[in-house]
Amino acid sequence: MVHNFSAGPCILPQEVFKEASEAILNFNNLGLSLIEISHRSAAFVDVMEEARALVKELLNVPNGYTVLFLQGGASLGFLKAAYNMAGTHKKSAYINTGTWSTKAIKEARFTGEVDVIASSEDKGFNYIPKGYTVPQDVDYLHFTTNNTIYGTQFKALPEVGNVPLVADMSSDIFSKEIDASAFDLIYAGAQKNMGPAGTTVFIVKDEVFGRSPLQIPTMLNLETHAKKDSMFNTPPVFAVYVSMLNLRWLKKNGGVKAIEAVNNKKAETIYNEIDRNDKFVGFAAKEDRSNMNATFNLVDDSLKERFDQLLKEANINGLKGHRSVGGYRASMYNALPLSSVEAVVEVMRAL
Numbered sequence: 001m002v003h004n005f006s007a008g009p010c011i012l013p014q015e016v017f018k019e020a021s022e023a024i025l026n027f028n029n030l031g032l033s034l035i036e037i038s039h040r041s042a043a044f045v046d047v048m049e050e051a052r053a054l055v056k057e058l059l060n061v062p063n064g065y066t067v068l069f070l071q072g073g074a075s076l077g078f079l080k081a082a083y084n085m086a087g088t089h090k091k092s093a094y095i096n097t098g099t100w101s102t103k104a105i106k107e108a109r110f111t112g113e114v115d116v117i118a119s120s121e122d123k124g125f126n127y128i129p130k131g132y133t134v135p136q137d138v139d140y141l142h143f144t145t146n147n148t149i150y151g152t153q154f155k156a157l158p159e160v161g162n163v164p165l166v167a168d169m170s171s172d173i174f175s176k177e178i179d180a181s182a183f184d185l186i187y188a189g190a191q192k193n194m195g196p197a198g199t200t201v202f203i204v205k206d207e208v209f210g211r212s213p214l215q216i217p218t219m220l221n222l223e224t225h226a227k228k229d230s231m232f233n234t235p236p237v238f239a240v241y242v243s244m245l246n247l248r249w250l251k252k253n254g255g256v257k258a259i260e261a262v263n264n265k266k267a268e269t270i271y272n273e274i275d276r277n278d279k280f281v282g283f284a285a286k287e288d289r290s291n292m293n294a295t296f297n298l299v300d301d302s303l304k305e306r307f308d309q310l311l312k313e314a315n316i317n318g319l320k321g322h323r324s325v326g327g328y329r330a331s332m333y334n335a336l337p338l339s340s341v342e343a344v345v346e347v348m349r350a351l
């Protein structure tokens, strides 16, 4: 068995892979593949509707919100968020906690003025900024809930007052309970914790539709997709289907609350070892550590070759840190079992 710590695309449950592969050959006993039938067929419309309903159910999304499965990744989501959330202030506020926030800020500048109200760039993005105030004369506040590359995570929502809240939740959606009602817009690329690459989920408060004073290009306008039940154009059928299977798996296993307890246990297991073992040092500030991506370094780099060899011998895959941070990163998404984290800890102790 390979322990898969890949940061994204990432591990999904084996039973999801099995069901998905069966659907490639013969979907719902139709004698046809999932990927050769019309997306307008009743069989696929059912898939899309179940996927959208599962998102609402698992995240406790209240009435008055619409769930969409779109294309373009979170990277196009940056621009979609900016276009659709624009308002009369012609100005938005962003918290910069790393590469993905920086990219989101860049895209938002295509649509208007951006006020970066807080940043952790001064320390290589190893912490979550605190003590900032959100100006009330902005159209929205955008933040990245979990910083995949640096291993930091917001433990509380920014206090926004009356300002609409927008979040890129690509790498921690469905990992823990959230208060969806606090947000006007949530978006997340599927490939970190929801499904295969190729689709991006949007959870949009219905009041957002039609709010923007900008001329939004058709495909970037969330209302376009909402009006057509997420079927304005051909959806990425396979990515939506596998996401749906994975959400079914999550529901069957007790939902977000149950997986959150497992995720906490996994994170505790690796961070305890990082703190206990004097050969390793954590990258992220302790109070801001991510439960999804644990980042750490060797204190003595000359041990690297041996540590890498031990990881390989233990069938541990994907532990290499992001090229911009270096060191190691254990991505512990929902489908990763606690036993895989224990396998890493064992190697850390053997070093």
Ligand SMILES: *Cc1c(COP(=O)(O)O)cnc(C)c1O
Residues within 6 Å of the ligand: 008, 072, 073, 074, 075, 076, 100, 144, 146, 147, 148, 168, 169, 170, 171, 189, 190, 192
């Ligand atoms: C991976 C990631 C992205 C980029 O997602 P794409 O789907 O590749 O565009 C954006 N934000 C966060 C937090 C990520 O982890």
